[in-house]
Amino acid sequence: MTRSEFTQKIKNFLVKTREILKRNKVKIILGICIFIPALLVIIAIAFITNYLSTTPQIIHTYPETEQAWDDYLRPVEIEFNVPVLANKFEAKITPRIEGDWVWEPFLGFANLTQKGKFYPKETLYPNQRVVFYIIGVSRLFKEEDHELPLTITTGSESEVASTIPSEGEKDVQKDNGIVINLNKKNNFNSEFVFSFKPEVEFEVSNLFSDKIEIKPKTGFTQNTEYELKIQRRPIRYNFVETEIIEFTDYTYESKLIFNTTKEPLIENFEPQGNGVRDDAVIKVEFEVPMNKESVEANFLIEPEVEGAFEWQGEEDKIFTFKPVKLNKDTNYKVTFTKGIKSTVDGSTEKDLTFEFKTLGAVTVTSVSPADNSSWVAESTAISITFDQEVDNESAQSKFSISPSIAGSFSWEGNTMHFHPENWLSYITTYTVNIDSGIKSIYGLDGTSTFASRFTTRANEISIGGIPQMYQPYGSFSCNIYSALMLLAWKGHYPGASNLIAEIGYNENQSNGQWTGNPYKEFVGNADGSWGYGVYWDPIKNVFANRGIYTEVVHGWSIQGMAYKLLEGHPIIIWRHNGESSFYNKDWVAADGTYVYAINGQHGSVVIGFRGSPDNPTEFLINDPWYGQMWYSAYYLDLYWSWMNRTALIVY
DSSP: OOHHHHHHHHHHHHHHHHHHHHHTHHHHHHHHHHHHHHHHHHHHHHHHHHHHHSOOOEEEEESOTTOEEOOTTSOEEEEEEEEEETTTOEEEEESOOOEEEEEEEETTEEEEEEEEEEEESBOOOTTOEEEEEEEEEOOTTOOOOEEEEEEEEEOOOOOEEEEESOTTOOOBOTTOOEEEEESSOOOSSEEEEEEEESOOOEEEEOTTSSEEEEEESSOOOTTOEEEEEEEEEEEEEETTTTEEEEEOOOOEEEEEEEEBOOOTTEEEEEOOSSOBOTTOOEEEEESSOBOHHHHHHTEEEESOOOEEEEEETTTTOEEEEEESOOOSSOEEEEEEOTTOBBTTSOBOSSOEEEEEEBOOBOOEEEEESOTTEEEEOTTOOEEEEESSOBOHHHHHHTEEEESOOOEEEEEETTEEEEEESSOOOTTOEEEEEEOSOOOBSSSBOOOSOEEEEEEEOOOEEEOOSOOOOOOOTTOSOHHHHHHHHHHHHTTOOOOHHHHHHHHOEEOOEETTEEOOOTTTSEEEOTTSSSEEEOOHHHHHHHHHTTTOOEEEESSOOHHHHHHHHHTTOOEEEEEEOSSSOOOBOOEEOTTSOEEOOBTTEEEEEEEEEEEETTEEEEEEEEETTTEEEEEEHHHHHHHHHTTTTOEEEEO
């Protein structure tokens, strides 16, 4: 077939097709009008059927379950598998953290949502377990109450990976800054604190990045060995106020030692810094023997002061100027104007200068405990460091502390230590005052007062050696793991499944209700991944099988519990978890036993308390879900009361 014949056949086919469409135009349009609505109805029915048959679950989160929240600037994300009623559920967070939840409307419906984000207003301490617990999750047209958890941890602290300059580096330029390279971005959970020796005024930038920069305000002093102390402490940070709201003790400390560049032709000079005595001698050591006449002729000191030149040694390298007397609290500048010559006729091309400051009025440079510090140990001594040598008796006479306590003094260089005769009182704010008038040895007497406050810690009792164990994610074995912690404390390690097998278990249900008896057996399956739990008598038998004496107490009190902890006896309690919706779940077991039960029944191990036994304020618990935490005595007693304040004391 030729190309023209093929082209003609195509044209004929198109003409016939157009005539068929013209004749059947109405039928085609009618078919489309019927087909599309029918298809939409089928799709809608399929969607609704799938929606009503799908139980709400969390299908996506950031961070993922049990993963680290390494970036507080990225919100926590939660996505459900189906749209749920936005006004029915409540998102709780433990530990408590301020922030805002933003839930996206589903297809424009404000009351439905499938995705939400939590924007924190503050941070938590690093390496802390965080539980997001969403209760009351329900679908449209459904009467239901689902509880969906997300457990994550806060990020770990950043570590110093390298520094610029590096350790031991020489010839560091005086105007150079210092860069602290971290192994990862500082996620607002740590504060790095820096101090120089000799002292340097400096500014810190990019504290919450992976590269912290330190810039001296007036540059480093040349020909000086500096020691930079780097300390890190965990913090909590408020994004709204852009400030640190809480911190704990330092957890990391290192030092960086480096040397600044030598000033040309000068090997060394003194005095240096801000603490120079008024009888100091100016001493300069040159790199090569110098022409004495040219050095003396080009020497200047500002402000001007009378004095005498001297040279030390046989090589004419060490020049001294002995002032009659320097003024106190004065900045001095020493200059060798350009043109001084060496013995081989070399000469300088620029002025050589250095500065120092004589001692002024006595001031306090540091205090321990630090101002406004809290949770100070009752055995702490108080230390005051002055910027210079002072008359010890004079300084001691200007010291006072309120509330007043007896004590004695000792000295270490310029640091005065006050040792209380008896331990400090618990939960007490002390004010340390230093009055003006402290006599200086080489500077000026103090003209200003100084005050600092600190608060001692609460009385705290805790039983050591009890391991923290976690129940598997999503399991119902909190009572089992509470027992496992104290069995391990006693030197026994049976494992969760073995313990359930030893107790016995019943996973049967009738009409959606358990038929087991938690007073005799574990209600749930063999590995504890599903069920209700077990009560005190079976747990008591487990300890008795190993020769461990225990005691079950009902209707107890937090005061009675505190006294037992004071005696060194940890306690397993049955309580409400403080998160789930509270309602009755009673049933009658297959053996006829009436079982009192609540939604959210939970087990924990109490290992310590704060306050006095007669008035405890907080309890330290090893919780198999949340981890070790301090819990308000009020709320612990409230949630414990819903299980008749029942406890198992382990002796």
